[in-house]
Amino acid sequence: MTASGKLQQGIQFLFSQFDNDLRREKCMTGMEARVRRGLWVGKVPMGYDKVIVGKDMVLKPNKTGKLIRLAFQLKAEQGLSNTDILKRLKAQGLVLYNQTITKLFKNPFYCGLISHGLLEDGEVVEGQHEPLITRQMFLKVNGLQAQNAHGYTQVKEDEELPLRHHIKCGSCKKPLTGYEMKKKQIHYYKCNTIGCKLNRNASKLHNLYEGFLAELEVDPRYLPKLAEIMEETYYKLTEESRSEEKRLNTQHTELKKRLDVLERRYAFGEIEKEMFVRYSSELKAELLEIEQNLEKCAVGLSNPKEFIKMGLEKAVTISQAWSKANVQSRKQLQAMMFPEGVYFDREMEGYRTTRVNGFFALSSQIQGFLAQKEKGKSDQNNHFSLSVVRRGIEPLLPE
Template identity: 75%
Template sequence: MIGKKKSKAAVRGKVAVVYTRVSTKEQAETNQSLETQLERCRAYAQRHGYEVAGEFGGTYESAKNDERKEFKVMLDFVRKSKLKVGYIIVYSHDRFSRSGSGAIGIVDELSKMGIAVVAVTQPMDTMTASGKLQQGIQFLFSQFDNDQRREKCVAGMEAKVRKGYVVGKAPMGYDQLKVNGEQVIKPNRQGKLIRLAFQLKAEQGLSNTDIIKRLKAQGLTLYNQTLTKIFRNPFYCGLITHGLLEEGEVIVGRHEPLISRDVFLRVNGLQAQNAHGYTQVKEDEALPLRHHIKCGSCQKPLTGYEMKKKGIHYYKCNTKGCCLNRNAGKMHELYQDLLKEFQIDPLLLPQVQEMMGQVFKKRARTMSRRKSV
């Protein structure tokens, strides 16, 4: 709230509050600046003989939702004030809200209390059905405009990513600069130490714990989880992945890689091994449910073994004190019975196939549009 004037109680309809806002600092320099909005709203109140009981907002708040701090302060004031506020004066309806149906709901609630939202640059009689309709359309158009901007923004971000630019913040180890208006991503001192971490893992096979100790001695403190994420990030070998791209799609970045792709692949090959030092056993066709099903007593994953003399396989629990031991053949039968409960009714297959076909066609069209950007 940028100001509040004390006033005696008045009849509802002659007391008003002013709400102003801008979404960005850039708007402060346009004809919708906070000063311009405030002047126009004050003049509107004066022309109509309204007593201004408070002036709210006066700051940068996005209106895509109605959880704005100053907006909520203003609403609380008009709902609880003993001055019986009759009007909320705004420069235009999109200054009040851009949440579409959300804004319509708030205005409807206020209307039941005898409070009207009036826009200086979009005058309309909201006491009539026609006026309410026009106001509602204004709010919906504001939301539509927001949605269009968001779509354009997402499309622009995707286009940048596909050209190899970083959208958002560059990962640890890089400085993000602008040189002659062009994005420049350069390795910094942390980047040199991250390069060392990759080299220690690829060339010497050191554990993450040992690597973290060496980096800390040189001034870079990392946790094991952070180092693991670094090792898995292809950005360090010159490639970019992003949520705007298709799953598994990578783009060659414009930034300087810290390591070669060969080093990156070697490191991730080592990372795939068990962190505790043992290698993972390959799948056993005779025991496909090993580590998938759990013990009913201690909830630990079951392992398995073969009784070689009889050629029979068993699932067992390795928890100390737990004696669970089950014949693999019988377990497989039980599991197959369980899977039958999740089968699709043959009568529904045509509908499922049609729905899946529509989904695949839609995804194909989306991918085609993205590739044409």
């Protein structure tokens, strides 16, 4: 494959991550507005289904939702451990793991509130969906969840060990846990795999993590050129998706018109109920299918220029943002930057990862080649092949 071919393939891969990893940013005003109205955006939470009610698509609890409600009740009213609750659920046909049920217990969606990446940190809004439990029950369950068998809270440990479970052992691939050496008040990360013996000072791993993040930072002097290249590339690579979205929107509009006409004719007695039910059901099913396809293909950026500008501004101070943030914000940033976590390699005493957020990976790589060109070290025979990208910039990927 030629250098230009590798370049295009590399950018397409990175921008596919860019769409998935950063779509939740607040510059997506349309989706943010939906969330602020109490409408859920994204994958439907466990325990709910999308159902058409009249002209609207709403979220309704399903059979799994009823069992999730039972889990909350067993925790709040009987104080059962997660292990015992999991056994009860399994007996009724729902198999979950401890990590999953812990996440469910912490999700305010089940008490009628929405917490979303499109909102400010810690912000919640009143949802329009049917809640499974009361807010009082949600608060009671999370009060119990905050305590372990010895009666102390996990808050301090989370503050001191924000990378717990995010870091994985490079040898056995298991997530690292953490503990405190109480006499010295020093925290450590460790691998619990028998015989592995990976054990590192938390402060050391935090410093290494800041350095790992810093490798993806960009120099402010490259921001204008980076913004130009990334915006042009984004438009080129999302052209097909935008065309498909336009086609689906046209179909959706036509189907809505046909459904409106059908409903008016039925209201005025021009057609029988049997015919109305039959054809309206077909039209609603088609509308639902189109809406699902729109979710899949939607580019999702109402203002790519502003989006890219905001992302690049974040890329200037990623490591500082992490070091100064509270534990909740640190964990959110970690998940955004490295969606599959990072591995600690004891031989190199450093981190590696299988997946970096595509936006920041791309900006870092483009900056590297801009720097090479600036120093006169680039191969002037290699250029971007995409027609919308200006000539004279070297490819991101080597031959």
